[in-house]
Amino acid sequence: MNILIIGAGFAGSVVARELAEAGHQILAVDRREHIAGNAFDVKDQHGILIHQYGPHIFHTNSERIFNYLSKYTEWYQYEHRVRGVVDGKEYPFPINRDTLNQLYDLDLTEEQASEYFEKVREPKEKVLTSEDVVLNSVGRDLYEKFFLNYTKKQWGLDPSKLKAGVAARIPTRTNTDDRYFTDTYQAMPLHGYTVMFENILDHPNIKIQLSTEFTDILKSNLIFDHIVYTGPIDAFYEFKFGHLPYRSLRFEHEHLSSQEWYQSVGTVNYPNNYEYTRITEFKHLTGQMHSSTSIVREYPTADGDPYYPIPRDENEVLFKKYKALADAEERVTFVGRLAEYRYYNMDQVVGAALNAADKILVRK
Structure with missing residues (x-):
């Protein structure tokens, strides 16, 4: 089959690899100029590996998912605090x-x-x-x-x-365990998320097209046997029932050339002061050694790219209208945080993507 995959983040990339392994021809498109979605990381101009869209800390209790990703990356053992x-x-x-x-x-x-x-x-x-x-x-x-x-x-x-x-999602403890997560597997891709995604998408049956809006592809003369959609479900249906509410983020990156470290742990929350919610220092996360340091402040916003589905009952009612349309599609699979309007962790997205790929292969 010729399969179009819209979005080259976790959901799209994992489905792409699984279907490519089964012999199908894949075109993966993304509106951004890079792969890896919000997990995209890159070295800044000072040589420090940063997460462009805020900290992504991998953790899972699933041996299956950890072993799956281990095919595409080595790991740096890291427990987030x-x-x-x-x-x-x-x-x-x-x-x-x-x-x-x-x-x-x-x-x-x-x-x-x-x-x-x-x-x-x-x-x-x-x-x-x-x-x-x-x-x-x-x-x-x-x-x-x-x-x-x-x-x-x-x-x-x-x-x-x-x-x-x-x-x-946030536990309360009577012991002195100060780890943010207690999952069995806690680690970061040794060479970064982007390199891991490059490895996942490195297959002769996968073609990648970046800086491409999915609507342009759908309006083109290209013919696909199946479509895998990982973007906002309301956008796919041109907001037929109205916009689903999402929360967005603005990131303020800063490099501090005169100091080796900025804070004691990977992330510090500021619940009561400032407009930002937290500051993350990337070297804690990656284990990188450098004489200076880079941080990011996160400012939640109402406008901008969708990051978090807002979990309210009325939003779930609206989503179910879109889901009814999606469930009736025979040639389109919806998977991922935005397509399923779910507050997934990264490992949950990988699991959903593996399940989606299995269903497509069984169906075909």
């Missing part, structure tokens, strides 16, 4: 026993930390929103110090207006 700044001081985040002890000048044991959370939490009979999740877990003071204003900046909405799943 985050600090949250409250009243000018840094604290471990997600909240753990050290956070409590440092913030409140306590000396709690693990059992006492569990008792503390039980004492301050505001039990919710029904946990429906992100606010419910956090209040039910850690109570109001920690909610207001670490979550409330960060969420408002990140999503442009009060936590009480967001579905519970947003906050449920």
Whole structure:
């Protein structure tokens, strides 16, 4: 078959490779001038490997997905750590026993930390929103110090207006584990994400066309037996039912030539001050050695490229209208965060892409 794949990020690239391996001819197009989607990384003019679209930290509990990507990259072992700044001081985040002890000048044991959370939490009979999740877990003071204003900046909405799943992604710990993730596999592509994508797409049956709008391809005279679409589902249907709400980001990159390090860990959150939500220093993530350093500040915005589907019930209702159209398509497969309007992690996108490729191969 001749197959058109729209988007050369994780979803599109993995499907492309799987179908190419099965003998199909692939044209992968992307509106950007590079492959790898939002995971695109590149050395800046100072020689430091940066993530152009903000930090991408790989982690998964899936041996299958880790082994799959291991065919295309070596790994640098890295466990991500985050600090949250409250009243000018840094604290471990997600909240753990050290956070409590440092913030409140306590000396709690693990059992006492569990008792503390039980004492301050505001039990919710029904946990429906992100606010419910956090209040039910850690109570109001920690909610207001670490979550409330960060969420408002990140999503442009009060936590009480967001579905519970947003906050449920962030654990609360009674031990002193200060890793952001606890997944079995935590590592970064040794030579960067872009090199990994180059390896995934390096197949004689795959042709890549960049700086190309998918609408131009669809209006061309090219004939395809099947289309794999990884962009915003509402754009595919020309916003027939209206625009699905997405949250965007603006990135402010900065190089600091006079210092080797800027901060103590990979990412520092600023929940209550400044317009940006967090600062990431890339050398922590990549293990690169350099005499200077590069950082990025993230500013959530309402306008710009779509990054995060906004998880609200009314948005899900609108998405289901588009999904009904997508489900009726026989020659188009929709896969990925934007096409499925899901807040996927990278490993989840890879898993969805592998499943999508399997279904296409079985069908054909």
